Amino acid sequence: DAGVTQSPTHLIKTRGQQVTLRCSPKSGHDTVSWYQQALGQGPQFIFQYYEEEERQRGNFPDRFSGHQFPNYSSELNVNALLLGDSALYLCASSLEVIYEQYFGPGTRLTVT
Amino acid sequence: GESVGLHLPTLSVQEGDNSIINCAYSNSASDYFIWYKQESGKGPQFIIDIRSNMDKRQGQRVTVLLNKTVKHLSLQIAATQPGDSAVYFCAETYSGGGADGLTFGKGTHLIIQP
Numbered sequence: 393d394a395g396v397t398q399s400p401t402h403l404i405k406t407r408g409q410q411v412t413l414r415c416s417p418k419s420g421h422d423t424v425s426w427y428q429q430a431l432g433q434g435p436q437f438i439f440q441y442y443e444e445e446e447r448q449r450g451n452f453p454d455r456f457s458g459h460q461f462p463n464y465s466s467e468l469n470v471n472a473l474l475l476g477d478s479a480l481y482l483c484a485s486s487l488e489v490i491y492e493q494y495f496g497p498g499t500r501l502t503v504t
Numbered sequence: 505g506e507s508v509g510l511h512l513p514t515l516s517v518q519e520g521d522n523s524i525i526n527c528a529y530s531n532s533a534s535d536y537f538i539w540y541k542q543e544s545g546k547g548p549q550f551i552i553d554i555r556s557n558m559d560k561r562q563g564q565r566v567t568v569l570l571n572k573t574v575k576h577l578s579l580q581i582a583a584t585q586p587g588d589s590a591v592y593f594c595a596e597t598y599s600g601g602g603a604d605g606l607t608f609g610k611g612t613h614l615i616i617q618p
Contacts, residue, residue: 396547425605434593435548437605450605482547491536491599493606495547 394419396485396496404502405473413468413499417485423447424466425493426458427482435482441466442488470501478503516615523584525612527577527594534596538606539568539579543590551579551592581614589616 397416405411417424423442427435437450441460460466464485470477480500484493517523529537535556540548552563554570554577561568567580577594591613595606 427606427608432610434595434608434610435606437607440605448605484547492550492553493538494550495540497545497547 396483396494398481398483398496398499400499401497402500402502404504406504407473407475409473410469410471411473411501413470413481413483413501414465415468415483415485415496416465417483418494421485421487421494422464423486423488424460424464425484425486426466426468427484427495428452429480429482429498431479438468473503475503477501513610514613514615516617517584518617519586520583523579523581523588523614525579525581525592525594525614527579527609529575529577529594529596531596531598531607532575533598534607536597536599537568537570537577538595539566539577540593540595540608541588541590542593542611548593584614584616586616586618589614 396418399414415424425440426438428438429435438452438456439449439458440447441458444460455471457469480498482498483496486493538553539551541551542548552566552568554561554568559570565582569578581588591611593608593611595608597606
């Protein structure tokens with residue numbers, strides 16, 4: 393039974409560019425949440441997708457957007473990258489509600 | 505703003521001893537709490553959770569205690585092993601208002617001394 397998978401593992405981008413990160417939820421899960429984790433900090437909630445719609449959003453600008461597909465997989469898009477966007481981006485999946493969110497290994501994004 | 509925080513950034517214990525990691529939360533509306541373990545280069549791993557209608561919950565070698573009066577959460581790890589070395593995060597949320605995102609603290613780095 394595959395857990396949460398994310399791609400790519402690492403990514404290097406330049407300021408101003410755009411990036412797309414991908415996530416496949418754990419088998420049987422239908423809800424995907426995205427988090428940003430800066431070095432030495434706890435994860436910060438970006439947004440959550442359920443039934444292909446953004447259900448809840450944290451304190452992140454509109455440059456951060458997402459999508460959920462019919463197979464429950466999800467993408468996180470970040471436009472106009474800033475140096476401060478460098479972080480580990482984590483995807484977590486759960487079934488319908490937030491209980492027992494299971495995290496993927498993350499995508500390490502470096503903006504230069 | 506309200507957030508979950510931890511008292512100590514680093515905790516060093518002898519192998520075989522019990523570890524206690526503490527967490528203070530400030531959102532009195534929070535009703536669901538989780539402890540996660542994060543090893544270097546990996547995503548957070550679910551350890552144990554507790555809902556606000558409970559004050560104690562036990563798992564395998566781990567116990568979570570919740571004191572709603574002082575808004576304090578703790579994780580007890582029995583007979584710590586080298587594999588327990590990691591950063592431990594507490595997380596909280598309020599399940600009743602549509603706020604489905606977890607709020608994490610900054611983490612405690614648990615170091616196991618041989």
